[in-house]
Amino acid sequence: MSSAAELSVLTANGDVIVSQVERGRPYFSWTILRFWPLISKTQLIASKNLFLPNDTLVLKCSFEVCIGVISSEIEYCTPNVSPVVEEEEEVQNINVTTMEADDSLEFEEYFIKDDNDDGFDNSLKDKIDAYSCNKSCPLKAALRLLHTEAILSDIDLQIGAKLYPVHKNILCSRSPVFRTIFSKDMKENVIKINHMDEKTLCRLLQYFYTDTVGHLQFENVLDLYKAAADYHVLDLKNICSDLLIMNLSKYNVRDILSLANKYQDERLEKTSRGFVMI
Numbered sequence: 001m002s003s004a005a006e007l008s009v010l011t012a013n014g015d016v017i018v019s020q021v022e023r024g025r026p027y028f029s030w031t032i033l034r035f036w037p038l039i040s041k042t043q044l045i046a047s048k049n050l051f052l053p054n055d056t057l058v059l060k061c062s063f064e065v066c067i068g069v070i071s072s073e074i075e076y077c078t079p080n081v082s083p084v085v086e087e088e089e090e091v092q093n094i095n096v097t098t099m100e101a102d103d104s105l106e107f108e109e110y111f112i113k114d115d116n117d118d119g120f121d122n123s124l125k126d127k128i129d130a131y132s133c134n135k136s137c138p139l140k141a142a143l144r145l146l147h148t149e150a151i152l153s154d155i156d157l158q159i160g161a162k163l164y165p166v167h168k169n170i171l172c173s174r175s176p177v178f179r180t181i182f183s184k185d186m187k188e189n190v191i192k193i194n195h196m197d198e199k200t201l202c203r204l205l206q207y208f209y210t211d212t213v214g215h216l217q218f219e220n221v222l223d224l225y226k227a228a229a230d231y232h233v234l235d236l237k238n239i240c241s242d243l244l245i246m247n248l249s250k251y252n253v254r255d256i257l258s259l260a261n262k263y264q265d266e267r268l269e270k271t272s273r274g275f276v277m278i
Contacts, residue, residue, distance in 0.1 A: 004022070
């Protein structure tokens with residue numbers, strides 16, 4: 001079973017301000033979808049004109065589950081609140097189910113269980129909380145090893161005197177800029193990387209190989225956004241943009257607005273200007 005969900009904060013016109021995509025984390029016969037708050041209460045109040053037009057908060061949740069032809073049960077619950085919906089139905093010849101509904105800012109979980117399962121053991125919750133598909137996915141683990149061990153690498157990226165062995169196929173699949181570079185006749189197997197520091201390159205390569213970015217500070221996000229924009233890694237650019245929007249403050253809004261103007265990021269610029277006008 002696989003699943004995914006996107007939780008978004010919308011404007012009064014239905015435009016997305018902030019969104020978060022979560023992939024289901026399978027554990028035994030369960031799949032867990034966990035939503036963390038998109039924005040803090042302080043940020044919500046500080047940007048009231050943007051997030052609360054007419055004192056109304058609009059949330060949208062797009063929920064997709066690929067379950068095949070099985071009998072299933074979906075339970076919806078909020079912590080510290082009794083379950084409000086409990087449905088059981090026979091699903092025939094349905095491969096994808098999509099639900100959209102307004103949601104709250106509180107943490108939400110969706111538990112999806114096969115009827116053949118004996119029931120959910122609450123003692124497993126702590127283990128599930130610590131479980132991360134990003135860390136345990138066999139493909140990502142294999143690609144991470146391919147990168148860290150430089151197994152059969154066929155080209156080097158250079159910053160200063162340091163070389164970073166990588167694989168053309170991986171970089172071509174993630175960045176159209178690298179695809180263009182590697183499509184040309186190359187006499188040397190070394191590419192010099194300009195306007196990027198070593199830590200940012202390492203984070204960019206980590207994303208190329210594992211689709212993860214790790215824990216980032218504000219300055220790291222700015223640099224990674226620039227790298228993603230320069231190498232046309234749009235999904236990473238959007239991730240960084242979301243992080244910047246979620247962490248807008250009077251101390252960094254000028255830097256974020258300058259970045260948005262430079263890279264013509266209309267959404268980031270609009271949100272930053274809305275924050276300034278408050």
